[in-house]
Each structure stands twice: as structure tokens, then as C-alpha cells.
Amino acid sequence: MIRIGTRESKLALWQAAQVKGGLQAAGYDTQLVPIRSQGDIDLVTPLYAMGVQGVFTRSLDAALLAHKIDMAVHSMKDVPTQLPQGIVQCAVLPRGYVEDVLVFKGPGEKFENSDISLVIATSSIRRKAQWLHRFRNTTFENLRGNMQTRLDKLQASAWDGAVFARAGLDRIGLLPNNHLVLNWMLPAPAQGAVMVVCREDDGYARRAGEKIHDEITAGCTAIERDFLKSLLGGCATPISAHAEHHYSHISFVGNVCMPDGSDLVEVSCTFGPNEVCDAGFTAAQKLLEQGGNKIIAKLRS
Numbered sequence: 350m351i352r353i354g355t356r357e358s359k360l361a362l363w364q365a366a367q368v369k370g371g372l373q374a375a376g377y378d379t380q381l382v383p384i385r386s387q388g389d390i391d392l393v394t395p396l397y398a399m400g401v402q403g404v405f406t407r408s409l410d411a412a413l414l415a416h417k418i419d420m421a422v423h424s425m426k427d428v429p430t431q432l433p434q435g436i437v438q439c440a441v442l443p444r445g446y447v448e449d450v451l452v453f454k455g456p457g458e459k460f461e462n463s464d465i466s467l468v469i470a471t472s473s474i475r476r477k478a479q480w481l482h483r484f485r486n487t488t489f490e491n492l493r494g495n496m497q498t499r500l501d502k503l504q505a506s507a508w509d510g511a512v513f514a515r516a517g518l519d520r521i522g523l524l525p526n527n528h529l530v531l532n533w534m535l536p537a538p539a540q541g542a543v544m545v546v547c548r549e550d551d552g553y554a555r556r557a558g559e560k561i562h563d564e565i566t567a568g569c570t571a572i573e574r575d576f577l578k579s580l581l582g583g584c585a586t587p588i589s590a591h592a593e594h595h596y597s598h599i600s601f602v603g604n605v606c607m608p609d610g611s612d613l614v615e616v617s618c619t620f621g622p623n624e625v626c627d628a629g630f631t632a633a634q635k636l637l638e639q640g641g642n643k644i645i646a647k648l649r650s
Contacts, residue, residue: 350378351557354409354418357383358495359521364543365422367442371561382418384408410436413546419554420547425539425570426514430578432546439558440545441567445516447541447591449476451529452503452518453510460484460510460529470503470511474608478587479534480512481610496523516541535589535604535615538573542566565594568625575629576603580636580645587648592628599625601632605641605648614641 351372355365362383369379385408409421410433420439432438451460451469459465463484470492471477477489492499492511496518503511512531518524545561547554569592576590590603604615616636620628637645 350380351420351554352380352382352418354382354384354412354421357385360496360517363520368422368545372557375560377557384412413548420545423544425542425544426537428544430574435549436546437549438544439547439555440562442543443563444566445541446519447536448515449512449531449534449536450515451510451512451531452525453527457529467509470508475537475587475589476512478606478608478610482606482613496521514540535602536591538577538590539570542570569594572601572629576633579630579633599628603632603636605644607644612644614639614644
């Protein structure tokens with residue numbers, strides 16, 4: 350029996366169900382074990398004020414190390430680039446949508462005017478920074494909670510809209526018609542991907558994970574996370590990245606933006622098959638050389 354640890358939200362349970370279904374199809378007996386995280390308990394404090402690194406993953410990782418579960422399922426964008434000692438990645442599921450979306454109220458055409466005054470809800474520093482780079486006259490409202498809770502808060506408010514990960518809303522059937530796909534907003538590294546981790550010394554779980562592992566998604570997200578790691582970023586930094594697999598190469602776009610949107614540096618790269626291992630680090634160095642070093646220095650200070 351493989352005990353699969355998961356957060357309690359509808360989206361987290363959906364992700365865990367994909368793992369459970371894949372393992373059962375491969376012949377493994379499984380059981381879901383819901384566990385509450387600090388990020389699920391405190392829905393008021395902005396993420397950047399909570400010591401956000403691992404805020405959604407710590408409880409599951411602790412349960413894993415305590416042998417209360419055998420695998421933990423994480424939204425990959427929430428996982429720190431350095432895994433806890435004794436824990437390893439054993440599977441990455443096929444990726445979903447990577448984009449962010451704006452769920453809006455009122456006419457969608459107004460978002461074509463960059464000078465309009467707006468009130469937008471999000472707790473993400475990355476989303477705020479890129480939004481402000483495009484829409485300077487914006488006031489932000491903090492928005493926490495599961496997907497349904499956030500949608501309900503939006504409908505009960507006077508806000509113009511709220512920003513969500515497209516994959517999250519789509520996976521649980523909550524993506525409304527009144528949404529705009531923000532193709533100009535680069536996603537968080539590993540957005541739309543699901544990571545499964547287990548104990549390093551658990552050979553049975555590691556072999557099971559190989560049955561549901563998607564190598565293409567794993568490769569692209571590894572590049573994005575290496576890019577983030579090279580810039581010493583985390584969930585609370587305005588660093589974005591997206592790597593995409595093509596037949597003969599990997600295309601990559603990454604950026605870093607001042608939190609107030611005043612400055613943004615972006616880098617685009619193409620990597621051949623023999624360059625993939627160092628692609629994230631190479632892209633990060635290129636970004637720093639093109640002026641990103643000044644923004645990173647300001648963020649660190």
C-alpha cells in the first residue's frame with residue numbers, strides 16, 4: 350500500500366487523484382491521506398509575509414519524513430528549489446496550462462487601455478509586478494483561499510478582476526466564461542506542473558513513481574527551476590520562466606521585474622539537446638548580463 354499525502358483543497362485532491370489513478374493503473378494499491386498546510390490554515394496573511402518558501406509543502410514533507418505517508422503530491426511551483434534532506438522527486442506529471450488568467454467583472458475591453466484605473470486581486474508578487482509594468486494605475490487587494498473561495502470573494506467585491514493560474518481553475522471545472530488569458534504575463538517557474546516526492550531511501554515508492562513520470566515536463570520544469578535557483582529566487586520574488594519542448598530544441602523565456610513594475614528585464618534562449626543540462630543556469634547568467642543584475646541586487650537589499 351502506497352499512502353499518498355495531499356493538501357485538502359479541491360485542486361490538491363484532484364492532483365492527488367491523478368497520482369492515485371496512475372499508480373493503480375500500474376498495479377499499485379494506494380490510499381489518499383489529506384493533510385492541512387500552514388498556507389491553508391492562514392488565509393489572511395500575504396504569502397510574502399509568511400516566510401513563503403515551502404509554506405504549502407512543509408506539512409506534507411514532515412509527514413513523509415515521519416513515515417506517516419509514502420508519497421507527497423505538490424503543485425510544483427510551490428516547491429522550494431532545494432528539497433529537504435532525505436526527500437527526492439520521484440515523478441512529475443504531464444503539464445497542464447501554464448498561463449495566468451484574469452477573471453474580470455464588467456466589459457473585458459477595458460483591459461485594452463493601459464491607462465485605466467483598476468482594482469485587481471492577487472497575493473502574488475510576480476503577478477503584481479508584471480501587471481504594474483503594463484497597467485500602472487492599479488490598486489491591489491490581497492486574495493487568499495482555495496479557488497472557489499477566491500471566486501466567491503471576487504463576485505462579492507467591487508474589484509475589477511482577480512488573477513488565477515489557468516490550470517487550477519480548468520482542472521476543477523471552475524474556469525468562467527468571463528476570463529482573459531494573460532499571454533503577456535510569464536508564469537511562475539513550473540506553473541501547471543505537479544511534482545511527487547518520496548523518501549530518498551524508499552526504493553519501492555521511487556520505482557512506483559517511474560511509472561507515472563513524464564520526462565518532457567520534468568525536463569522543462571527543471572530548466573525553469575534552475576533559472577530561479579540561479580537568481581536566488583523563490584515564490585516571494587518577481588521571477589518568471591517558461592521552457593517549452595520542441596522536436597529538435599527547447600525554447601526558453603524568463604524575466605525578473607521590480608515589484609512596482611518600474612523595470613523589467615527579459616531573456617529569450619534556444620537550447621539544443623546537448624545544452625539542456627545547463628540551460629537554466631545559462632539563461633540566468635544571460636539575464637544578469639543584460640541588466641537583470643541591477644534588479645536582483647535591489648531585490649536582495
